[in-house]
Amino acid sequence: MNDRRGALQEYLLRTQPRTVDRGRMVVVERELTRVVRAGVTGAVVEFGCYRGGMTAWMRAVLDALEADAPVHAYDSFRGLPAVGRHDSDYLAEGEFAASVGDVLRLHEQFGLRRPHLHAGLFAHTLPEQLPGRIAFAYVDGDRYESTLECLRAVLPRLAPGAILVFDDYADPAASLPGRAVAQPKAPGVMKACEDVFGTPLAVTSVCEDPTWALGVYRHAVPPTVAAAMSAGPETAR
Template identity: 85%
Template structure:
């Protein structure tokens, strides 16, 4: 099992370096294993799965500790929507287009159980197709509206002790006492601060000096606005 996980890790580092790196995988593994060992019940979900690299890593980590929750992966497979007013133009519309077949093929290559893949813009899939209870979520929507929609949809379904991990959360060059938004995807932190009302709800974590993630650990459900996001082009 560990040999398969190691082989997957090395393969992803070679073939999907833009979205999967050793630092991300280290943090995701640590947080996901912590959720499993704490006995948090619920599904594992990923928003913005692209070619399925992190999706496969989630499944491999679960398998390595003998855990069997379902993994749900959401993506438009048409690439990113156009940036909104809270987003950077660094990532272009249509970037990160992929196919469901790539996700499935990757899992088959490493003998991993297939995830439940939900293809379509987030606005068309997430509100109606989320599992009833979520133990862990990896949010990699890159855009403000994408993150906002997924976060608002997730929070009422989080099990006590659940963890949310946000890719593209903070600038690695931020001062130690004050996180600054990742300039390539500033909408991610903006959405989190809008929902939680404070930057203190999300911890900035890093296992690599070139990249940081945000981590939210769910205890008492916060009071949040669940107003619908109406954009039809949310990935």
């Protein structure tokens, strides 16, 4: 199978630098590879896909692993919703507006299978349009309410051993070992996670860049799957 990761990565670094960078791609590839190699079955989903950079990256990773999991992407395609009381005003309402066509053209350009796209507010699409079993999710809602909607919808559908990755989760410059501090540009993301999980320890801060950190949540893992996952994947590109 043709491995499109190298060409796709370089293209995304040039064309979508605000939402897809090398550090994010490393983390997503590493965690998605863990799920596939551990034999966790289910769909791969993305909440907040913008122009489809990470959507395409996940498809390219799956293809390189010869994994046939479907990819579902959810976005209003009208940009971010209004700022809420737990959010920063760093990102304005309407920012990151894109179109379904942007996502499809990117996949066609690199010969990638089209994702299942769900256009509309999370509150309208997630209750009825989420797959019944989810193996991996990339949560890029930016806002408190958006992240909360995603968590409430996705958690009951997670397969044992599934992984959630949260964009803009923590600020590595202010965080200490064992104590992550919210990313000031998107503080609602960590707040939503803490409100749902009841403890900050449920999500691990993972840093591949000095200015931001992703959050990683690992769903309840049976012993046999845990043993397979502990070996870890090969070093990501």
